[in-house]
Amino acid sequence: MNAAVIVFPGSNCDRDVATALEQAMxxxxxxxxxxxxxxxxxxxxxxxxxxxYGDYLRCxxxxxxxxxxxxxxxxxxxxxxxxxxxxxFQVLTETGLLPGALMRxxxxxxxxxxxxxxxxxxxxxxxxxxxxxxxxxxxxxxxDGNYFADAATLDELEQSGRVAFRYVDDAGQATPExxxxxxxxxxxxxxxxxxxxxxxxxHPERHADPLLGGTDxxxxxxxxxxxxx
Amino acid sequence: MxxxxxxxxxxxxxAHGLTPEEYTRCLDxxxxxPNLTELGIFSVMWSEHCSYKSSRVWLKQLPTTGPRVICxxxxxxxxxxxxxxxxxxxxxxxxxxxxxxxxxxxxATGVGGILRDVFTMGARPVAIMDPLRFGSPDHPKMxxxxxxxxxxxxxxxxxxxVPTVGGECSFHASYDGNILVNAMTVGLARADKIFYSAAAxxxxxxxxxxxxxxxxxxxxATMASAEFDDASEEKRPTVQVxxxxxxxxxxxxxxxxxxxDTIVAIQDMGAAGxxxxxxxxxxxxxxxxxxxxxxxxxxxxxxTAYEMMLSESQERMLxxxxxxxxxxxxxxxxxxxxxxxxxxxxxxTGRLVLRHKxxxxxxxxxxxxxxxxxxxxxxxxxxxxxxxxxxxxxxxPDSIIGALTTLISCPDLSSKAWIWxxxxxxxxxxxxxxxGGDSAIVRIHGSNRGLAITxxxxxRYVHADPEAGGAQxxxxxxxNLTAVGALPLAVTDCMNFGNPQKxxxxxxxxxxxxxxxxxxxxxxxxxxxxxxxxxxxxxxQAIQPTPAIxxxxxxxxxxxxxxxxxxxxxxxxxxxxxxxHLGSTLYLRxxxxxxxxxxPPVDLAxxxxxxxxxxxxxxxxxxxxxxxxxxxxxxxxVADMAMATGTGAQLSVPSGQLPHAFLFGEDQARYVVALxxxxxxxxxxxxxxxxxxxxxxxxxxxxxxIVEGHGTISISELxxxxxxxxxxxxxxx
Numbered sequence: 001m002n003a004a005v006i007v008f009p010g011s012n013c014d015r016d017v018a019t020a021l022e023q024a025m026x027x028x029x030x031x032x033x034x035x036x037x038x039x040x041x042x043x044x045x046x047x048x049x050x051x052x053y054g055d056y057l058r059c060x061x062x063x064x065x066x067x068x069x070x071x072x073x074x075x076x077x078x079x080x081x082x083x084x085x086x087x088x089f090q091v092l093t094e095t096g097l098l099p100g101a102l103m104r105x106x107x108x109x110x111x112x113x114x115x116x117x118x119x120x121x122x123x124x125x126x127x128x129x130x131x132x133x134x135x136x137x138x139x140x141x142x143x144d145g146n147y148f149a150d151a152a153t154l155d156e157l158e159q160s161g162r163v164a165f166r167y168v169d170d171a172g173q174a175t176p177e178x179x180x181x182x183x184x185x186x187x188x189x190x191x192x193x194x195x196x197x198x199x200x201x202x203h204p205e206r207h208a209d210p211l212l213g214g215t216d217x218x219x220x221x222x223x224x225x226x227x228x229x
Numbered sequence: 230m231x232x233x234x235x236x237x238x239x240x241x242x243x244a245h246g247l248t249p250e251e252y253t254r255c256l257d258x259x260x261x262x263p264n265l266t267e268l269g270i271f272s273v274m275w276s277e278h279c280s281y282k283s284s285r286v287w288l289k290q291l292p293t294t295g296p297r298v299i300c301x302x303x304x305x306x307x308x309x310x311x312x313x314x315x316x317x318x319x320x321x322x323x324x325x326x327x328x329x330x331x332x333x334x335x336x337a338t339g340v341g342g343i344l345r346d347v348f349t350m351g352a353r354p355v356a357i358m359d360p361l362r363f364g365s366p367d368h369p370k371m372x373x374x375x376x377x378x379x380x381x382x383x384x385x386x387x388x389x390x391v392p393t394v395g396g397e398c399s400f401h402a403s404y405d406g407n408i409l410v411n412a413m414t415v416g417l418a419r420a421d422k423i424f425y426s427a428a429a430x431x432x433x434x435x436x437x438x439x440x441x442x443x444x445x446x447x448x449x450a451t452m453a454s455a456e457f458d459d460a461s462e463e464k465r466p467t468v469q470v471x472x473x474x475x476x477x478x479x480x481x482x483x484x485x486x487x488x489x490d491t492i493v494a495i496q497d498m499g500a501a502g503x504x505x506x507x508x509x510x511x512x513x514x515x516x517x518x519x520x521x522x523x524x525x526x527x528x529x530x531x532x533t534a535y536e537m538m539l540s541e542s543q544e545r546m547l548x549x550x551x552x553x554x555x556x557x558x559x560x561x562x563x564x565x566x567x568x569x570x571x572x573x574x575x576x577x578t579g580r581l582v583l584r585h586k587x588x589x590x591x592x593x594x595x596x597x598x599x600x601x602x603x604x605x606x607x608x609x610x611x612x613x614x615x616x617x618x619x620x621x622x623x624x625x626p627d628s629i630i631g632a633l634t635t636l637i638s639c640p641d642l643s644s645k646a647w648i649w650x651x652x653x654x655x656x657x658x659x660x661x662x663x664x665g666g667d668s669a670i671v672r673i674h675g676s677n678r679g680l681a682i683t684x685x686x687x688x689r690y691v692h693a694d695p696e697a698g699g700a701q702x703x704x705x706x707x708x709n710l711t712a713v714g715a716l717p718l719a720v721t722d723c724m725n726f727g728n729p730q731k732x733x734x735x736x737x738x739x740x741x742x743x744x745x746x747x748x749x750x751x752x753x754x755x756x757x758x759x760x761x762x763x764x765x766x767x768x769x770q771a772i773q774p775t776p777a778i779x780x781x782x783x784x785x786x787x788x789x790x791x792x793x794x795x796x797x798x799x800x801x802x803x804x805x806x807x808x809x810h811l812g813s814t815l816y817l818r819x820x821x822x823x824x825x826x827x828x829p830p831v832d833l834a835x836x837x838x839x840x841x842x843x844x845x846x847x848x849x850x851x852x853x854x855x856x857x858x859x860x861x862x863x864x865x866x867v868a869d870m871a872m873a874t875g876t877g878a879q880l881s882v883p884s885g886q887l888p889h890a891f892l893f894g895e896d897q898a899r900y901v902v903a904l905x906x907x908x909x910x911x912x913x914x915x916x917x918x919x920x921x922x923x924x925x926x927x928x929x930x931x932x933x934x935i936v937e938g939h940g941t942i943s944i945s946e947l948x949x950x951x952x953x954x955x956x957x958x959x960x961x962x
Contacts, residue, residue: 009566010474012390016658035564049656051388054474110383112653141387141653206655211672211787213655213663 001229003029003044006072008063013049013205017085020205021046024221037067043228044081045072047088049141049203059102059144060090069095081125081228082197086142089189089199098192098199099157100149105142106182112141114213115180115202117165117188118172124191125227126198127164129219135172136216138202140180140188145201147183147190157190164198165189235265245272251603258597266535266583266591270598273501273539274508277763280602283729284761287742295755297718299420305346305497306416307757308423309719311783315673316420317680318352321360321413321723321779323762327468328410332377336410337385337471341543343414344391345497348480349546351424351487352416355657356671357386359396359412360684360723360777364405366640366958371400374408376959381471382412383651388473389480392660393652394669397684397777400640403692406767411723413779415682417673424487426496428514428549428575433493435507435518435573436555438562439479439545442503443528445469446541456728456766475544475567482565483546491554498545504538506547507573508581512599517578522585526568534583534590549575609735612695618812618826620890629864629888630940632820634950636861636893637868639819643954665873666792667712667857670784679790681715681782687860688773690828693813695740696747699776700831703748704897706780708857711840712900714790714847715782720749722759722778727771729763737774738763744831745776751833754780789848793856794873800906801878801926803863804916805839805899809890815861816893829895836898842921843900851908858899864892864936866901867926871934871944872951880927881937888939903929 003021007014014031021029029046032039039045052063063069069091076082076097084092092098105111114137122132130136149157157163165188169178174186181201189200204217235241242252245268255263255271263271273279281288293301299316300308306320324339340357347354359382364371386393391414428435446469486492494514496506503525511518525537532540550558555571562569576582581598583591626632636642649664661679662670668681685705691698703720710717722745727734749756765772784790811817812826846852858866871878882888904912909925916923927937935941 010388010477012388012477012656013658016656019658050390051474051477054388054472056474109380110387110651110653112387112655113650139655141656143387203655206658209658211661212658 001025001225002042003046004032004039004042005029005046005048006032006034006068008034008052008066010052010054011048011050013086013203017046017048017205020208020221023208024225032068034066034068037071039068039071044083044224045075047084047091049086049088052087052091058094060087060094063091064094073097076197079194079196081224083126084199085203086201089201090144092197092199097197098190099153100147102144103146103148104144105146110143111180112139113180115140116168116170116178117202118168120163120166121161121191124164124195125224126220127223128227129223135168137207137214138204138217139206140202142201145181145183147187149184154185160193162191163187164191165200237262237265237268245269246276247272251275254603258594258601266538267593269535269539270504270591270593273504274598275602278500279505281761282603283605283607283763284724284738285604286606287739290742290746291756292746292749293755293757295753298755298757299423301757302759304425305349307719307721308350309757310420314420316418316423317415317781318347318350318418319413319415319721319781320346320758321411321721321777322760323723323725324410324412325407325725325762325765328378329408331468332374333381333384334468334470336378336381338469338543339410339412340382340385341471341473341476342499343412344389344476345499347414347416348483349424349495349497350418351422352418353484354391354414354416355659356415356669356682357391357393357412358682358684358779359393361396361398362404362409362688362775363400364408365402366400368405372959378410379648379651385471385473387653389477390656392654392656394654394660394671394682395664398645398648401688401773403773406770407765407772409725409772409775411777413684413721415680415781424492424495426494426510426513428494428510428516428518430493430549430552431516431575431577433549433552433575434555434571435520435575436548436550436558437525437545437570437572438548439567440472440475440542441526441528441568442532442537442540443542444532444536444540447536447539456764469541469543471543478565478567479544479546482562482567486558486561489557491551491557493549493551495546495548498547500541502539502541508595508598510547510549511581511595517576517580517595518573519576519582520573522583524570524572526570534585607729607735608732609739610732611736612740615693615825615827620809620811620887620894623811623817624821625889626820628940629892629936630942632816632893633864633868634942635820636815636865637947638950638954640954641815642861642865644952645955646952647955647959661787662713662792667709668715668782670713670790672787677787679784679787681710681713681784683709684777684779685709686775686777688775689813689824691741691776692773693828695737695774696744697828697831699741699744700748700833701828701897702776702778703745703752703754704831704833704836705859706778707752707754708840710780710782711844712855712857714844715784717752717754717780717782720754720756720778720780722756722776724759724761725765725772725775725777726763727766734771741774741776748831748833752837791847791852791855793854793870795854795870795876795878795903795929796874797876797930799853799903799929800909801867801880801928802902802904802909802912803899803924803926804843804902804921806835806896806922807891807894807899808896809887809894810896811890811894814893814895829897831897838919839898839900839921842916842919843902846902846912851904851912852902853905854903856901858901859895862893862895863901868934868947870901872948875932875944876929877931877933877944878927878929879935879937883924901926
């Protein structure tokens with residue numbers, strides 16, 4: 001399996017996700033510079049976290065216009081799996097590959113803490129190593145993770161099984177206290193209609209090592225390796 | 230003020246912060262009257278901030294060498310050998326004055342500046358720490374300051390992607406008009422690839438990289454060298470504006486270029502911008518520099534030489550490149566979308582020559598700006614010793630549990646999660662111990678080794694007795710590193726004091742240095758970098774003297790560390806002597822409303838003996854959890870250990886001890902450790918052999934904290950009380 005991590009100016013989780021991918025794949029992913037439109041043929045494209053272009057416009061808005069993204073969009077439309085984490089999720093909504101938008105956190109503050117997720121869709125390339133309804137712990141670290149879409153879009157996401165993860169409490173209940181950013185229906189991650197694009201605010205790559213407080217993120221990478229090898 | 234032809238009147242000299250004597254010295258050094266640009270350059274180079282003119286004679290007393298020290302004070306940051314071919318590069322700095330005037334940008338650019346100091350030396354920054362001192366919570370500006378400073382630190386550190394892993398936050402009315410915003414960065418570099426600032430190679434190109442130069446921050450260094458008054462708000466235009474995105478690009482571009490072999494010397498443009506960077510590089514290299522100001526990338530049109538030389542626009546660097554390799558550098562910086570301009574060359578004249586629009590607009594001898602800068606032996610008077618305060622003269626509380634809840638919910642001890650949850654503390658995926666413990670632990674990327682990092686100072690102790698307080702700050706930092714199992718390596722300091730022209734304030738500075746110096750020597754803990762921030766006064770009222778200590782320690786095996794959280798079924802043992810010292814304690818201040826009495830004495834030999842013993846116990850795996858005993862004393866330490874995991878504890882007060890002195894006294898050199906019950910007798914035997922006092926306290930179990938004969942409280946209630954204050958304070962209508 002080959003993977004590419006797109007490096008935008010201002011990406012800052014590129015190394016972290018590359019480390020987690022290397023652990024899972026047994027080899028290093030390609031680090032693809034944003035200015036090169038000629039993306040190598042790979043089985044997986046990852047848009048990492050960070051502050052692409054400083055996020056001085058809407059988060060992810062400028063990255064969505066960068067040369068490499070035209071190619072990423074084309075590959076996604078032809079079925080290549082694309083994973084967007086945090087800023088990567090924001091870029092995916094800005095390109096229109098995923099519906100909705102990520103607004104400023106309801107608290108109006110950046111939030112960095114561990115959250116509990118509930119796996120809502122375990123039948124995907126990204127999540128098959130999670131049991132349905134299981135409760136992995138991961139870290140969120142963002143200022144703009146408040147997922148918003150109109151009611152019809154949210155209903156459609158739910159009905160078509162495209163809500164991948166939800167923020168929940170230790171008992172698995174989606175309460176306001178367990179929702180770190182005010183996301184609609186506690187949504188932490190969603191899939192596109194074809195199921196090959198996943199955007200999520202939590203960072204699985206920061207929970208892929210027992211020394212760092214947990215390994216619940218590893219199943220996401222191992223799912224991909226199994227699906228794409 | 231920036232008309233280059235304006236006459237140099239006594240008023241203009243005074244407005245530049247130079248005394249008449251200093252101006253005479255400047256005339257002597259130059260042999261003629263300076264023009265306005267030259268006067269501006271003298272003014273910033275001779276400012277307290279850049280010249281350390283009041284502090285230099287005393288700073289020399291600090292020990293700065295050791296077997297692991299690769300580079301001590303004087304460069305952009307200190308460098309320490311951590312083995313396996315790597316070095317830790319670190320420094321702490323203040324951004325106090327700007328943060329009071331404009332808290333978000335002041336704090337943000339403080340973080341940006343200290344990050345640059347570290348990556349200028351070739352290191353990738355891996356951690357940020359931020360010790361903060363605010364005024365009384367009831368001061369009308371304070372919530373605005375807390376909110377702005379925290380958002381500014383987060384705004385910069387989160388964007389650049391370096392984890393902010395800890396710090397301190399305390400409140401005292403002495404900081405009402407001068408909050409302290411200190412920032413420390415730790416980076417990792419190859420030990421044989423450290424970059425320095427000494428310019429060399431006559432004819433080599435002087436290269437400017439990074440952001441363009443604007444009119445922001447002109448005279449920031451001078452502002453940081455004067456007292457505040459009610460008109461200080463008018464100084465807002467002197468605060469710089471940070472751009473963490475550009476700094477991220479600058480960081481990556483510099484590290485990319487540094488991986489090759491093109492750079493002779495590099496220096497960041499911090500305080501006093503292009504002036505101090507060019508003068509420092511020339512001075513260190515014993516050479517001259519000729520700068521063509523027409524080539525300086527400018528953000529605005531019509532900037533004068535004066536403005537370009539004094540601008541403190543952020544995210545800029547000055548480099549000397551090897552001859553013929555300019556295009557290698559240009560290619561890297563253009564890839565990252567940053568300005569790259571050759572603005573001059575190295576000369577053998579020993580002079581800084583500035584050309585602008587076809588004319589020489591400045592021509593100054595470099596050594597006059599640095600070596601000939603004024604150095605003062607300011608008059609000082611020692612802080613009078615306070616009368617002893619025997620514990621039996623200090624009233625007991627109505628209830629021990631009531632006093633405990635008062636302490637753990639007071640502003641200084643209440644949970645600071647509201648702050649550190651706004652900082653990305655896990656980016657880079659190497660944060661092993663997060664904020665809230667004795668030390669943060671950051672893994673050395675790709676290895677099983679780590680760095681422990683802490684910042685410490687107890688200003689009320691320093692205020693009561695600067696020498697004891699200075700020693701205590703160092704000792705507590707050493708203890709916090711030890712408490713996670715790290716070997717303490719070295720120190721950076723940030724000396725925050727009032728007006729040095731007052732003998733009482735200068736006496737605080739001198740006493741602190743003496744105490745720090747003694748502690749650093751006794752603990753083999755050299756000072757490798759630092760910063761001095763004086764004139765922290767408003768309307769004549771000085772802050773409590775605050776020599777903030779930042780320190781790092783080395784962990785050779787991340788499997789051999791502990792945290793402070795309790796597990797059930799362990800025995801609790803107190804390491805170190807308890808005399809029940811209550812002078813200048815938090816108990817006295819928060820429970821009894823008094824701030825009198827001397828601080829606890831610091832016995833450096835006991836500190837070292839007890840710490841070495843504890844570290845060995847952690848590494849051997851005997852000690853399962855450990856916490857240093859500091860603010861609030863023993864009972865607060867045990868409560869912290871219980872709250873960290875939710876496991877309760879039961880402890881007893883030995884007969885013959887005054888309960889409130891035993892439980893709330895702040896005697897130094899102490900740790901609470903948790904061991905398997907069967908390991909206790911052996912631990913006691915080893916302690917006796919090592920001359921380390923140990924005392925059985927009780928055990929961990931259940932979900933309550935029980936002080937036998939004095940009451941009980943549930944851990945969940947303790948946590949609720951501990952976590953309530955700061956969010957409630959910030960949410961006040």
